[in-house]
Amino acid sequence: MGRALLQLAESQARSQGYACIQLYTHLCMTENQALYRRIGYVEYQRSEQDGYARIFYRKPLS
Numbered sequence: 001m002g003r004a005l006l007q008l009a010e011s012q013a014r015s016q017g018y019a020c021i022q023l024y025t026h027l028c029m030t031e032n033q034a035l036y037r038r039i040g041y042v043e044y045q046r047s048e049q050d051g052y053a054r055i056f057y058r059k060p061l062s
Contacts, residue, residue, distance in 0.1 A: 014061045027053035
């Protein structure tokens with residue numbers, strides 16, 4: 001289900017002219033991290049935000 005939702009979000013962003021898509025997940029969500037890397041997302045930042053340890057990812061939509 002997660003992969004299908006990400007594909008929909010990527011398709012919508014692409015159709016609206018966006019060059020990339022970005023998302024984040026909690027540091028402990030290792031399954032999410034593996035999925036994101038598997039489908040082409042690249043980690044670009046780690047930081048704490050609102051008290052949560054987050055990892056930020058982006059994927060080009062070319």
